[in-house]
Amino acid sequence: MACHVWTDWHALPAVARGGTVALGNLDGVHRGHRAVLAAAHGARPDLQLAALTFEPHPREHFRPQDPPFRLTLLPAKAAALADAGCAHVHAVPFDQALAAMEAEEFLDRVLLEGLGARHLACGADFAFGHRRGGDVTFLGRWAERRGIGLSVVPPVADAAGPVSSTRVRRALQDGYPERAAALLGRDWEVRGTVFHGDRLGRELGWPTANIWLGRHLEPARGVYAVRAVLPDGSVVPGVANVGRRPTLGGDPETRLETHLFDWQGDLYDQEIGVRLVRFLREDAVFNGLDELKAAIAADAAEARALLKAG
Template identity: 85%
Template sequence: MVQVWEDWRALPGAARGGTVALGNFDGVHLGHRAVLAAAHAARPDLPLCALTFEPHPREVFRPQDPPFRLTLLPAKAAALAAAGCAHVHAVPFDAVLAAMPAEAFLDTILHGALGARHLACGADFAFGHRRGGDVAMLAHWAEARGIGLSVVPPVADASGPISSTRVRRVLQDGYPERAAAMLGRDWEVRGTVFQGDRLGRELGWPTANIWLGRHLEPARGVYAVTAALPSGEVVKGVANVGRRPTLGGDPETRLETHLFDWSGDLYGQEIGVRLHHFLRPDATFNGLEALKAAIAADAEQARAVLG
């Protein structure tokens, strides 16, 4: 079971003295996994830890930007645990941390608080006030203190280095399969099911609705999906990402999922919806009968795609 620590100032002994992978780890893609693997391979005798920042620094510096997160902390911690992490240090990113000079970040947090005995990062890792610290500085600092450092080159595919930015771009372009190839798993949106206007139920297509919230908004439209339910069951379905233009429009983007051959009450419970294939863009229909016919066609296509 992974331990998530959100206060670096009060860590117990068990959470200190590990081999520490450094990064934002948004998405925990194959490049991130390579950094974690390098940290573990260098010191397999030590607990594997990941140091990340919450919220993501970009959310602090550019709060007006649209949401862009691939993984919020619980999902990020779960993915880091699946990659072998025993401890996740989710260092609170705020004005105080943003103003901390690079050397102070190393001395105070990595050395003082975490007692890191080995470090691993990507070649472009930067840290400290105005990203003033780089890998060369980190290497010099670590060597002076007898701390090992693994600098990991980017993991690349046919299109170039894998990055969170590239994963976001393919999701926004409607290619969840390409995102899955870079993540090493299907991209999932986790959220709490809220009670809508129950129109789907009236149309004969009940849906479990969640808000995207701080998650990246993928291409709006219809997807073949699977949903991970609180019971542990994974159910196939069809989902729509959008703002319901036929019904007058929502101020926020929602993910509405119809689960195939399943019935039950999910209100107030958390589900994870995994996007597999993009079926068609969002559309406005001329009335509810046309909408109903479109949903039926989408469901049939989603069943065929999911097999």
């Protein structure tokens, strides 16, 4: 299902207003977020399902010096929200004006006047407005006065505790993409545009499609078994490395290099997605290209066996 992404809440057309709206940063669109979406839809199945999120993430606005931490950038977030049934995604620009907006003003101007929301759903820890001055109790009183329904959804939890974006990030940084997948309900995917590298992989016999991590969270550096989603929608197994190529002198940015099994073609300047399935080994420095080539061959064989078994 496709959905429409709106990046301006002012003067929205009638088709984008009057829905049941799930609220939150929704980074990752994990199982907890999906429970909020399901509650919004379940309360008012007669209305279009919409999600209100913020772009950039408020943390990116307030702490731009922090390392990248995003699980999903807007296009990937919108795709995951569409998969969960959203017809509309309102990516409200988070700037200084919005950060300074008091809680009641945010509700009146953005949710009521802007979106014309008729029902709302959020997690129990949802906070909003200047210095997070509004909480679910405040929201509930406001919604009741305005005749708007509200569903407050308790956390989705497993044996380790509530599902959260923080837990997903930690699992990826610790080298456990399968744990992240259990929290997300799907494999974590990095999307990016394939750039022209130095073609060393091709010279070694292992051509790779290279993308920069950019604003994505950096998972544990090393080698992974992966599945890549190509521009035509096909899914191809492969082996990938997350790192800065220490054997080759190092890169200023972290790249994701993916070798696709049994595939040939040109992906330059096209967007692909790379889904991390299993961490195989840590990044390493090798004594020359022959040793590097042998390591890649061993990694590829392990990734093939793992993905085939899976």
